[in-house]
Amino acid sequence: MDKESYGLSDKQLAELDTVFASDSFSGKRVVISGGGSGIGKAAAWLLARLGAKVLICGRSYEKLMAAIKPMQEMGLDVGCKTLDIRNPEKVQTFFDEIMDELGGLDVLINNAGGQFPQPAIDFSPNGWRAVIDNNLNGTWFMMQAAAQRWRDAEKPGNIINIVTVIDRGMPDIAHTCAARAGVIYTSKTVAVEWAQYGIRVNCIAPGIIASEGMRVYPQEAVDEFPRSNPMQRFGSSWDIAQACAYLGGDASQFMTGEVMTLDGGGRLWGELWPYKKPDYFKPS
Ligand SMILES: CCCCCCC/C=C/C(=O)SCCNC(=O)CCNC(=O)[C@H](O)C(C)(C)COP(=O)(O)OP(=O)(O)OC[C@H]1O[C@@H](n2cnc3c(N)ncnc32)[C@H](O)[C@@H]1OP(=O)(O)O
Ligand SMILES: NC(=O)C1=CN([C@@H]2O[C@H](COP(=O)(O)OP(=O)(O)OC[C@H]3O[C@@H](n4cnc5c(N)ncnc54)[C@H](OP(=O)(O)O)[C@@H]3O)[C@@H](O)[C@H]2O)C=CC1
Helix, strand or coil: CCHHHCCCCHHHHHHCCCCCCCCCCCCCEEEEECCCCHHHHHHHHHHHHCCCEEEEEECCHHHHHHHHHHHHHCCCCEEEEECCCCCHHHHHHHHHHHHHHHCCCCEEEECCCCCCCCCHHHCCHHHHHHHHHHHHHHHHHHHHHHHHHHHHHCCCEEEEEECCCCCCCCCCCHHHHHHHHHHHHHHHHHHHHCHHHCEEEEEEEECCECCHHHHHCCHHHHHHHHHHCCCCCCECHHHHHHHHHHHHCHHHCCCCCCEEEECCCCCCCCCCCCCCCCHHHCCC
């Protein structure tokens, strides 16, 4: 399939089945970074359909507005704000504003992120920095800003960080492996530190998901992706959205500091080359 066509349509997102009760997020306020496309948009649809008041953020106002319009037309309670998560001052202002506007916050889904595929030996210093900044620093600024406000207001909170599967590293995206490892181990650490404030922190590690994000990868690499797990296929943004509903809701109330992997078994079997498999590793 052409990678340009990956992703779920608004019609699908409005109609896909879910195992969760239709009022299971009623009264909950949820912020989703990178909610204008892919996994973040699917999570926005699902949690809003389950009754949450949802606010999505990202860098492009046009993209955010295009994402929320069909949700609002369905009567869902969804808004948006522009934010570059790499800017700590802007992140602070963002949380001041949304705490006012939403009247508080229950769940933060740190989904914004991404990388470019390249053999590590060729990374420029700035390319390395850009990926660390986006995925590690940006996620941290968001986590800390939310946690400070929950602590100061003496309210519980729930953080879900979307990472990637890094158990065996990942050729062609070493920068993101470094950043995501940082997010996972920061999450495990603050899951302990912040338990005293009633704040839970968990991660979701998606395998290959047929989202708009696939456009960053060469078509030849994407064609091989389904063969990287024993199920021999892509997962869907809806799979990850449903994991967000589990971790964001009361069913997971005794869970913190964990990484939930949804990768079709990819971490146990198979190989993935997001840029290009070198001849050295091909059968002779
Ligand atoms: C087990 C299964 C795991 C599956 C994992 C594989 C599948 C993963 C899929 C996904 O994650 S899908 C989501 C993908 N979505 C994205 O990646 C979108 C977001 N990405 C970005 O915004 C960028 O990639 C970025 C790196 C964060 C760039 O941000 P920024 O706006 O700061 O970039 P620039 O200012 O343009 O560039 C900074 C620096 O980086 C170099 N660079 C950027 N792109 C490339 C590239 N394609 N190749 C090489 N280098 C690149 C760029 O040249 C700059 O460096 P200098 O030139 O200044 O040295
Ligand atoms: N699809 C997959 O196979 C996998 C995805 N992931 C991760 O899941 C998350 C979602 O990816 P996916 O939905 O597939 O891809 P997308 O590229 O569609 O989503 C990434 C979103 O993050 C936003 N974003 C990126 N950088 C920033 C920033 N600095 N500040 C604010 N928003 C930002 C983008 O919006 P904008 O550019 O407008 O700011 C975009 O909406 C990412 O972290 C990705 O790396 C992990 C493993 C596999």
